[in-house]
Amino acid sequence: MNNLGDLEIFARVVSAGSMSAAGRELGLSPAVVSKRLRRLEDRLGTRLMQRTTRQISLTEAGQGFYERVVAILAGIEEAEAFVSRRSALAHGVLKVSAPTSFGRMHIAPHINTFMQANPDLGVNLMLRDEFVDIVGDGYDLAIRIAELSDSSLVARKLAPVRRILVASPDYLKRYGTPQTIEDLDCHICLAPHNNDSWKLEGPQGQMVHRPLGPLQTNSSEVVREAVIGGVGIALRSTWDIGAELADGRLVQVLPAYEGSRNVAIHAVYASRRFLPAKVRLFIDYLADLYGPTPYWDSTDAER
Numbered sequence: 001m002n003n004l005g006d007l008e009i010f011a012r013v014v015s016a017g018s019m020s021a022a023g024r025e026l027g028l029s030p031a032v033v034s035k036r037l038r039r040l041e042d043r044l045g046t047r048l049m050q051r052t053t054r055q056i057s058l059t060e061a062g063q064g065f066y067e068r069v070v071a072i073l074a075g076i077e078e079a080e081a082f083v084s085r086r087s088a089l090a091h092g093v094l095k096v097s098a099p100t101s102f103g104r105m106h107i108a109p110h111i112n113t114f115m116q117a118n119p120d121l122g123v124n125l126m127l128r129d130e131f132v133d134i135v136g137d138g139y140d141l142a143i144r145i146a147e148l149s150d151s152s153l154v155a156r157k158l159a160p161v162r163r164i165l166v167a168s169p170d171y172l173k174r175y176g177t178p179q180t181i182e183d184l185d186c187h188i189c190l191a192p193h194n195n196d197s198w199k200l201e202g203p204q205g206q207m208v209h210r211p212l213g214p215l216q217t218n219s220s221e222v223v224r225e226a227v228i229g230g231v232g233i234a235l236r237s238t239w240d241i242g243a244e245l246a247d248g249r250l251v252q253v254l255p256a257y258e259g260s261r262n263v264a265i266h267a268v269y270a271s272r273r274f275l276p277a278k279v280r281l282f283i284d285y286l287a288d289l290y291g292p293t294p295y296w297d298s299t300d301a302e303r
Contacts, residue, residue, distance in 0.1 A: 163259025188232030
């Protein structure tokens, strides 16, 4: 049991980011935490982490060991929950990373319902547009909107992403409505916040268009407000502008061309055999909430 306690202390230090923070969570002094870590390393015969008074960083051996320890602890939690007939309940704190705009619009408004259904579970929702290191930064899962490549992580698709070309009626009144994809060269096109090209699928298959316009920004929400305000044409996800499409503040242009269908909303988490109840319940909740035809597309008569 002492060996198991050492594993739990090690995992808590990694997730908390420091020995002092882990000690506060466990009710142990930093000296005791440090002693238990040294004992674990001595028993294994290898160094698991480089540590200072302020922060820790995993060695290569420590990273692999941590991923396996998390799986062990999750399995023990699952077994205890099964024996005590609490396998459907969640407790502790769920740490989630999500993109800023999507998290604000389609996760935050639904957190209350989830937490009321799981009163013993706290949620730490961190919104940022950069991909996080799920294991290294101590996240239970991350919501990612992307065309995911192969990795050591597990991904579950939560909803499809439909991206369309849109403009405001005022912009189209001033500049006209493009009739062909070539007409975009004569229009103000709003580049994405990361300045990527538009990857489109149309009648001739896949194509790439480089949007050019006077507005440059590092904020996706600025692009969103600009297209609503009539600055130009933008490629936007329907989860982002569904309400504006419904009330007519935005209209679709060149409907034969849409963004790549390989992009989707995923829940991504560390590869492990036993998934903690809190992670499984949150992923199931979002998957049921969004579904194969998400609610933000429900007002679209064509879909």
